[in-house]
Amino acid sequence: MIKNKVAFLMALIGVFGVSLKAQEKVLTKEDAIALALENNYGINVAKNQVEVAGNNKGIMNSGYLPTLTGSAGASYSRDDSVIEFPGQFNEDGTPREDVELDKAEAQSYSSALTASYTLFDGLGRFYNYKRLKEQYQLSELQARETIENTIVQLFSVYYEIARLTENENVLRKTLDISRDRYTRSEYSFEYGQSTKLDILNAQVDITNDSINVLNARQQLANTKRDLNVLLSQDLNMLYTVDTLVTFIPKIKLEEFVGQAKLNNVSLLQTERNLAINSYDIKVQKSGYLPTIGLSGSYGWNLNQSAQSAFFPGTNTDNTSFDLGASLSWNLFDGGGTNVRVKNAKIAYENQELLKKQIELEVDRDIQNAMAIYENKLVIYTIQEQNVVTNQNNFERSKEQFQLGRITSIEFRQAQINLLNAQTNKNLAKYEAKLAELQLLQLTGQLLNVEL
Incomplete structure (x- = not known):
């Protein structure tokens, strides 16, 4: 019975392990x-926001280009009317006849092009144009911050x-040692060199x-699966990772720390915000x-x-060309501008x-x-x-x-001590690497070094 249980556990773990690793590839x-x-949703949203800011800073959104408006219209009317002249007589004394107008048509067509241009607006659009450029640079820094945060999350x-x-490899080796110990305990029991208790302890x-x-x-x-979510790919994608x-x-890290004020993304964003506020x-x-404008x-x-009853129909064809200039100066707006x-x-x-x-917090x-x-470290x-x-x-x-x-209990304790030491070493290694990544992010070098 004991042999059957142990064999079942070995077979179960072996098949499970093979099925997991059969289709796995290395994800570097x-x-x-x-x-x-390429795929992370948060990064793609940040990229789109940069694109919007890029559109906003373009010449088409600067206010420096003139506006051109075209308009056209047409109208048509048709009248049927009867004009009476009560109490009026012709020269021969007979009553004046009624005048009937059937299908009296009138048509009108018009078209116009109107252009206007603001020649001077108090330099408002000039500084707003510069502000939009700073806003674009700020959006790039915000996208960079999103990417950096995502990369840190990715590597965590x-x-x-x-x-x-x-850890799985360490645990499998530990299991292999326990299997070997179980086999030895069986042989020892058969030759009368150990008790049934040793076999039971090995099975446990x-x-x-x-x-x-x-x-x-x-x-x-x-x-x-958590990593697949960050990579926006199939949740059941199988792979192994690089453990190196x-x-x-x-000395390189100290150099990065010395240049942190020039590269930290939070500090760079504050500088852009200062420029925008100025x-x-x-x-x-x-x-x-004042504001000066031109129009044509x-x-x-x-x-x-x-x-009509008294005049014949007429056709009037007219073209016009107009130029103008305007100046407006809001001499007093109730103090709104001052506020x-x-x-x-x-x-x-x-x-x-x-x-x-x-600056103080980053330091x-x-x-x-x-x-x-x-x-x-x-x-x-x-x-x-x-x-x-x-x-x-x-x-x-x-x-x-x-x-x-020594007893099996003492041997097992040495085995557990080794297992704990190996898993603690693995934990310390990756905690040190993540601490390094966080330091690189703060110094603004996370995207500039090979990870």
Whole structure:
């Protein structure tokens, strides 16, 4: 019975593992970034917003081009009328006859082209045009921030998959050791060198290790679906990830930190907002100055009037060409312009204060991120050495167990210690890499280095 249960667990885990890996391909870091940039919904929305800002900053939205309006019209009328002359007589004394007008038609046609151009508007459109260009640059920075946040989120999931992959491998090796121990316990029991209790203990450990492997695989599959959501692809897409991690030299990171104020996306956005607010002030001040405009029109009219009782029908063909200039100056608008200028200046002052606050926060975040990164690297180094120590301890315990000098419980403890050391090392490695990515994001270099 025991043999059948153990064989069943081995077969179940083996088949499950093969079915998971049969169709998997390697998803490299570069491929993941490319898929995210192409497919991620948040990034595509940000790209569209940049395109809208690009349209807004174009000459077609600047107010510098003239307007041209065309118009045309036509009308038609037909009258049937009878004109009576009561009490009127002809020269011979007979009553004057009625005049009947049948199908008296009148037609009118017109067309015109009207052009207008604002020659001077107090420099309002000039500064608004510059403001729109700054708005476009701000939208590019906002899109960059969206991309950076998505890349960090992407790699937090990507490296979690890598960690779970390595943990699964460790757990499978642990299960293999437990299987080997179970087989040895059976042989020892048959030759009278151990008790039934050793076999039962080995079976319990196989059961626990098997469950750990199954849970690790399930968690791995769930995390892969999380990554598929970020990549906007089929949720059941199968793949493996690259578990190789390299760290940027410290001297390079220190150089990035020194240039952070020039590259941090939050600081760059505050500068663009300051520029936008400065142009807002100038746009509002344009209300103090006059507006000069030019206009011109060309028109054509054709009127065909119907005949009347006293006059014959006429045709009138007319063309016209007009030019004009206008000047308007709002000498006093109830103080509205003055209020708008004051409010724009206050908004600029608020933006300056916000910039100082963000500069302080970014400096704090960078220092914290650097300290966290260095601490994570030290922990990773310690965990690497801990794995070596526990590996040596396990090998020594294995030898002692095979010689019968230690119990199965002591051997199992050495096995668990090695397992914990290996999984802790995996966790420390990827936590250190994620800390590095967060530091790169704060220094504005996340998109400029090879990850």
